[in-house]
Amino acid sequence: MDTTAFGDLNVSRRQFIGTAGAAGAFVFGFPTQAQAPGSAPEITAWVVVQPDERVIIRIARSEMGQGTLTGLAQLVNEELDADWKNVTTEYPTPGQNLARKRVWGNFSTGGSRGIRDSHEYVRKGGAAARLMLVQAAAGEWKVPASECTAANGVITHAASNRRTTYGKVAAAAAKLTPPENPPLKDPKDWKLSGKRIARLDTVDKVNGKQVYGADLTLPGMLNAAIKDCPVFGGKVKSFDAAKVRGMPGVKHVLPVGDRAVAVVADTWWRAKKALDALPIEWDFGAHAGVQQAQVDAMLKEGLDAAQAVVGNSNGNAREALAGAARKVEAVYAYPHQNHATMEPMNATARWTPERCEVWTPTQNGEAALAATAEAAGLKPEQCEVYKIHLGGGFGRRGAVHDWVRQAVAIARQVPGTPVKLLWTREEDMAHGLYHPITQCKLSAGLDAQGKVQALHMRISGQSILAGIFPQNVRDGRDPVVFQGLNAGGGEAMFGYSVPHLLIDHAMRNPHVPPGFWRGVNLNQNTLYVECFLDEIAHATGQDPLALRRELMKNHPKHLAVLEAAAQRAGWGKPAPDVGGQKVFRGLAQCHGFGSYVAACAEVSVSAAGELKIHRIVAATDCGHAVNPQQIEAQVEGSFVYGLTAMLYGECTVKDGRIEQLNFDTYPMMRLKEMPKVETIVMPSGGFWGGVGEPTIAVAAPAVLNAVFAATGKRIRELPLKNQLTRRA
Amino acid sequence: MARLNVNGRVREFEAEPDTPLLWVLREQLGLTGTKYGCGVAQCGSCTVHVDGAPVRSCVLPLSAVQPNQKIVTIEGLSPTSSHALQKAWVQLDVPQCGYCQSGMLMAAAALLKDKPRPTDADIDAAITNICRCGTYNRVRAAIKVAAGDTKASSLDIVHVTPRSA
Numbered sequence: 001m002d003t004t005a006f007g008d009l010n011v012s013r014r015q016f017i018g019t020a021g022a023a024g025a026f027v028f029g030f031p032t033q034a035q036a037p038g039s040a041p042e043i044t045a046w047v048v049v050q051p052d053e054r055v056i057i058r059i060a061r062s063e064m065g066q067g068t069l070t071g072l073a074q075l076v077n078e079e080l081d082a083d084w085k086n087v088t089t090e091y092p093t094p095g096q097n098l099a100r101k102r103v104w105g106n107f108s109t110g111g112s113r114g115i116r117d118s119h120e121y122v123r124k125g126g127a128a129a130r131l132m133l134v135q136a137a138a139g140e141w142k143v144p145a146s147e148c149t150a151a152n153g154v155i156t157h158a159a160s161n162r163r164t165t166y167g168k169v170a171a172a173a174a175k176l177t178p179p180e181n182p183p184l185k186d187p188k189d190w191k192l193s194g195k196r197i198a199r200l201d202t203v204d205k206v207n208g209k210q211v212y213g214a215d216l217t218l219p220g221m222l223n224a225a226i227k228d229c230p231v232f233g234g235k236v237k238s239f240d241a242a243k244v245r246g247m248p249g250v251k252h253v254l255p256v257g258d259r260a261v262a263v264v265a266d267t268w269w270r271a272k273k274a275l276d277a278l279p280i281e282w283d284f285g286a287h288a289g290v291q292q293a294q295v296d297a298m299l300k301e302g303l304d305a306a307q308a309v310v311g312n313s314n315g316n317a318r319e320a321l322a323g324a325a326r327k328v329e330a331v332y333a334y335p336h337q338n339h340a341t342m343e344p345m346n347a348t349a350r351w352t353p354e355r356c357e358v359w360t361p362t363q364n365g366e367a368a369l370a371a372t373a374e375a376a377g378l379k380p381e382q383c384e385v386y387k388i389h390l391g392g393g394f395g396r397r398g399a400v401h402d403w404v405r406q407a408v409a410i411a412r413q414v415p416g417t418p419v420k421l422l423w424t425r426e427e428d429m430a431h432g433l434y435h436p437i438t439q440c441k442l443s444a445g446l447d448a449q450g451k452v453q454a455l456h457m458r459i460s461g462q463s464i465l466a467g468i469f470p471q472n473v474r475d476g477r478d479p480v481v482f483q484g485l486n487a488g489g490g491e492a493m494f495g496y497s498v499p500h501l502l503i504d505h506a507m508r509n510p511h512v513p514p515g516f517w518r519g520v521n522l523n524q525n526t527l528y529v530e531c532f533l534d535e536i537a538h539a540t541g542q543d544p545l546a547l548r549r550e551l552m553k554n555h556p557k558h559l560a561v562l563e564a565a566a567q568r569a570g571w572g573k574p575a576p577d578v579g580g581q582k583v584f585r586g587l588a589q590c591h592g593f594g595s596y597v598a599a600c601a602e603v604s605v606s607a608a609g610e611l612k613i614h615r616i617v618a619a620t621d622c623g624h625a626v627n628p629q630q631i632e633a634q635v636e637g638s639f640v641y642g643l644t645a646m647l648y649g650e651c652t653v654k655d656g657r658i659e660q661l662n663f664d665t666y667p668m669m670r671l672k673e674m675p676k677v678e679t680i681v682m683p684s685g686g687f688w689g690g691v692g693e694p695t696i697a698v699a700a701p702a703v704l705n706a707v708f709a710a711t712g713k714r715i716r717e718l719p720l721k722n723q724l725t726r727r728a
Numbered sequence: 729m730a731r732l733n734v735n736g737r738v739r740e741f742e743a744e745p746d747t748p749l750l751w752v753l754r755e756q757l758g759l760t761g762t763k764y765g766c767g768v769a770q771c772g773s774c775t776v777h778v779d780g781a782p783v784r785s786c787v788l789p790l791s792a793v794q795p796n797q798k799i800v801t802i803e804g805l806s807p808t809s810s811h812a813l814q815k816a817w818v819q820l821d822v823p824q825c826g827y828c829q830s831g832m833l834m835a836a837a838a839l840l841k842d843k844p845r846p847t848d849a850d851i852d853a854a855i856t857n858i859c860r861c862g863t864y865n866r867v868r869a870a871i872k873v874a875a876g877d878t879k880a881s882s883l884d885i886v887h888v889t890p891r892s893a
Contacts, residue, residue, distance in 0.1 A: 065825030065861040198821055205826030206817045207809040208761015208802035212827060215760035223755075248744055269751035270744075342765050342827040342860050344772060391763070391827030392860050425766045628857035630823060637824060637862025644860075661859060663770035674864040 041174035046125030049170035060104040061114040064393035067630030068114035079126035083153040094365035095384035111692020112593035127182035136173035196629035213361040218484040223268035228260040231656035237281040244274040287656035302460025302506035311482030315500030320454035324445025336525035337435040343391020345403035349411035350418040361390035364397035375408035395516035433515025436462035454500035483521040493724035495558030496551040519696035522592035530588035530701035561598040561619040569600035586705025588698040596621040597690030601702035612701035619680040623687035642699025644669040743790035759801035760879040772857030772884025775831035782838035802830035824861030
């Protein structure tokens with residue numbers, strides 16, 4: 001322990017900025033974690049220590065299955081050094097964050113940023129709390145804090161053989177001013193972080209006790225079902241409320257803005273049944289005639305359009321391509337997809353002229369609060385959002401809180417009564433914020449020896465920012481489009497060096513609203529690059545790994561994960577047959593969300609065209625690995641998400657609306673299709689990368705390259721269900 | 729007044745006969761561990777046992793369930809979360825978001841009752857529930873662990889820590 005900082009502690013009484021009255025006595029609306037006001041001293045904003053030794057670590061980011069709750073608690077406690085058995089967690093509310101001048105920083109939980117964006121300040125919150133607890137004990141004993149040590153929630157003054165606990169000195173510690181820059185442990189000295197610690201939130205998920213937003217019940221609560229105009233941009237013309245008012249349980253039939261109608265009833269099922277029976281006339285609006293073929297044609301036009309925004313370039317690719325001894329060209333396409341969180345969108349709202357409260361599963365409590373205030377017609381200070389555990393997020397519950405606005409709009413019409421709005425699966429499928437649709441034309445110029453001299457990658461298609469944050473698009477440039485293709489930076493770098501390179505984007509935005517979909521643009525960009533490199537390797541008779549090694553000389557971290565995956569999979573040696581079928585391998589790698597990832601897939605394809613994915617070896621270098629077990633879970637899950645997308649993921653437009661409205665027409669990969677996954681976690685230190693998303697991007701190209709090795713058939717359009725005759 | 733036997737208790741409530749069992753459980757009886765995912769028997773989040781058989785309760789109308797049939801939900805799988813599957817689920821850190829896991833567990837429990845040592849093919853056939861987070865391999869592994877098969881080689885999860893890391 002570094003004890004020198006103890007002298008910096010200011011022992012004067014702290015000023016609490018909070019609005020909750022007594023020091024540290026927050027009133028959390030929900031979920032309630034038993035905490036009697038005044039009995040739980042807040043040491044720092046991140047750490048509350050109770051007299052009974054229970055330690056509550058505050059988590060600003062949302063837990064949606066990715067394990068951040070546990071990882072962040074590990075990081076805080078690594079510095080705090082309480083007994084891990086005593087650690088629990090709670091969410092501070094967005095309203096408290098507002099009142100306390102964002103003491104908990106950013107609540108946004110997306111872009112695999114939960115840990116990598118906040119590790120430093122949350123660790124400082126833990127480190128400061130430990131210094132304060134030790135200082136409090138030292139003050140009581142009247143000894144220098146530098147003579148005291150703390151471990152596992154116990155503070156010791158060896159010289160006088162005295163011991164006390166965090167719980168006993170917590171009240172005194174809470175009165176100290178937190179040191180501003182407490183020293184942090186070197187990750188190589190971690191005891192709790194970096195370990196395979198079990199998640200903190202498992203038990204309630206195996207006995208039905210975990211409360212999700214859809215499960216919430218408040219006294220006097222009513223339930224709402226909603227129908228939004230099925231065509232994007234359409235409106236409600238009229239509805240005949242009289243036809244359903246007499247149905248069981250129905251309380252209200254309400255317009256929601258100008259494009260949706262809700263039925264409010266005592267139970268949700270009764271609300272839904274009445275809504276199904278409600279005659280609604282729609283004005284489908286300007287997009288009612290749009291068909292998928294038009295969307296595809298719009299993108300195809302962009303592939304050769306004169307105008308495009310350059311994302312990455314060096315040399316003169318156009319000239320080099322024109323003079324190349326040989327050219328390889330291909331066009332790829334990636335469809336719209338829905339997030340399809342298992343828990344459909346939902347929010348519970350209670351509105352009065354003075355205050356509005358919302359309970360909702362959200363990836364960004366602060367954005368939910370802003371949406372609440374706007375929809376409520378109140379100031380943010382008059383509103384509060386209580387974050388509920390998410391039944392999946394995947395980007396759907398982050399940037400745009402359309403469902404929260406709807407819930408508040410309904411609640412405004414029944415002042416004082418809490419109303420829970422729950423979407424049907426069909427509503428969720430019809431009103432997503434879809435994975436952007438793009439096409440990509442790739443052209444490689446080779447010299448006489450088959451070496452890649454030039455590469456032009458023209459992306460045509462949808463911009464997420466143009467749909468969600470248009471103020472961030474300048475001169476037609478959406479920088480997120482080039483995810484994984486950037487020349488530098490620590491976020492999402494292109495892993496290949498080509499003498500003449502041009503990567504550009506012709507923005508083509510269909511009317512289907514885009515969103516951040518787990519993996520975002522890395523998904524299709526990696527598919528385009530990695531499958532096309534495989535095409536070049538095949539066209540030039542090179543081994544796909546050897547070709548990549550040649551192009552990756554300046555990208556050792558990209559290459560290291562690729563080599564690790566290839567080596568463990570047995571690249572270079574034939575894979576053993578499975579069930580009489582020959583097994584073939586495919587590779588892919590990328591850098592995204594700050595991490596380097598690679599995969600080697602093993603597949604067989606029967607004569608009848610049945611694909612079986614047998615095994616995938618995946619490697620991840622995320623810099624620092626806070627909890628390898630959770631990283632492995634994210635890698636395994638990423639293959640389910642990425643392979644589902646590859647096999648089945650496709651939302652198509654008919655008459656301006658999405659055609660696929662449930663899992664019967666928007667199929668999901670199931671357990672029996674899941675390959676064995678072998679995960680290599682190889683943190684090289686020196687940086688912090690995310691793990692929730694990058695592996696998704698390598699899933700499809702690794703498998704598709706293996707499919708090519710098996711069949712000679714190059715799949716350039718997803719999903720695969722439209723390509724192979726049958727699947728195993 | 730309708731009547732059902734749920735988790736060993738006789739429950740009385742008001743609901744229309746066409747109300748799916750799922751919504752009776754969740755809304756009339758307050759048993760929210762059973763989840764709504766699709767409403768069309770596709771995803772299995774709503775799986776409960778009716779007389780020991782796994783049933784997708786979102787498409788089973790109340791009128792099709794007899795008051796003497798024994799319904800078991802996730803809340804009734806064991807009184808203390810101590811079913812072998814629940815223990816294996818905790819041991820292997822199976823759930824991610826957890827929303828589909830009640831259904832997974834109920835489907836798995838029905839499988840183990842029927843086949844105490846299920847093969848991979850048995851698991852493939854019995855676990856058709858959808859999980860978007862991607863817990864499938866851990867679900868498979870945990871079923872095997874609950875069935876007493878703890879050989880690492882039989883699990884579909886392999887973790888590698890390079891020496892250099």
